[in-house]
Amino acid sequence: MKKIAFLSLLILGASCSQVKQQPTKPAPINVMSFNIRYDNPEDSLDNWKFRKDRAANAVRFYDVDVLGTQEVLHNQLExxxxxxxEYGVxxxxxxxxxxxxxxxxxxxKKNRFDLLDSGYFWLSETPEVxxxxxxxxxxxxxxSWAKLKDKTSGKEFFALNTHLDHVGxxxxxxxxxxxxxxxxxxxGGLPVIVTGDFNSEPxxxxxxxxxxxxxxxHLTDARLASPVVYGPAWSFHDFGKxxxxxxxxxxxxxVRNGFDVLRYGVLAETENEAFLSDHAPVLVTVE
Structure with missing residues (x-):
């Protein structure tokens, strides 16, 4: 009887060991592209000082893991x-x-990802100038770009955020x-996420x-790859004008190189008819 019990413990221990050795499945990543509108004193009640708390709360509410922002002046960054x-930048x-x-x-998100490498370059004939x-x-x-590593799964990926010219x-x-x-x-062949205001229609x-x-x-448009598309087919509204x-x-x-898109949404929400920005944020969940 003791022999049987001992063998059972050995088998149970071996099975537990096998479970521990299984790699952790990467959790989905919430990605947002958000043109926050530069701090323009002529924006009246749409000025940044009236929007900054709601903009930050939206990022938190939607539990964004990777956030690409455009038109950010230094005071807005601060x-x-x-x-x-809780975010690195x-x-x-x-x-x-x-x-x-x-x-x-x-x-x-600093508690979820390690920053392995990062940098930036200009969209010009002299990108390093x-x-x-x-x-x-x-x-x-x-x-701006970053190589990130998921602290739980160990998976690495590359993210880039940009803003193309509105005239040229x-x-x-x-x-x-x-x-x-x-x-x-x-x-370097890693899965890729690119966010941005491209000033160009599909x-x-x-x-x-x-x-x-x-x-x-080439990259894949998350909207076209997503099984679930929510919100309007536009993102720029000029504060509803x-x-x-x-x-x-x-x-x-x-996205590129192995990211599956789970959902896509344009968040055209208002609070008492006030928008988050002159652009609606785009929120995508990838895996």
Whole structure:
């Protein structure tokens, strides 16, 4: 009888050991692209000082793991850091590579991910030159990137956030080519997430170039890959001033190399008719 009990304990111990050795399944990742609108004193009641608490609360409420933000001035970066202390952030001001001008700031949950590497480059003919303006662009444009490692599963991935020019046709086209090349070089074959305001609609040559399957560097639009799509087919509304039927979709989340898209939504919510920004955030869950 003692022999049987001893053998049972050995078997149970072996089975427990096998369970412990099984790799942890990666949890889904909530990704948001959010143009927060720069702090413009002419925005009246839509000014940042009236929106900053709601914007930060939206990030927390939707339990965002990776957040790509655009049009972030330094004071707005500090406001968000204060309200979102659980997030690390990558990015610099696009005008001088320090604190001047808008950031394309990339945020990540510090308790979930380790930051393995990070950087930034300008969308220009001289990507490493701080403040360089590209081609026919009206503004300096910058991309921020990070390699992240999930602390639980050990899985690594590459994330990039950017904001394409709103005027320069050549700047958008060349900026996209540069971005795709850099994603290919920097990601090292890891799964990829790209967020941003691309100032281009889905049928534009810019987005078609990003998603062109004939290009080995192409990315997949999360909206088209998702089994669940929620919200409107637009993201920019200019604080509701653009007629509903004319509002464009210009904010995106793209994926590559093994990310499955579980859901996609455009969060066109208001509080007492007040928007979070002049853009609606795009929220995607990937695995």
């Amino acid at each position: 406001d968000l850091k204060q309200r979102l202390p 990558v990015g610099v001001g696009r005008e001088d590579g320090k604190e001047k001008g808008e950031y394309s700031a990339l945020w990540y 701080p403040g360089s303006k590209g081609w026919d662009g009206a503004c300096e444009r910058i991309a 046709v050549v700047a958008r086209r060349e900026g996209i080519s540069l971005m795709l090349d850099r994603v290919n070089q920097l990601s 049928e534009s040559d810019v987005i078609k170039h990003v998603t062109d399957p004939a290009n080995p560097e 653009i007629p509903y039927q004319h509002r464009p979709l210009i904010d995106y989340v793209f």
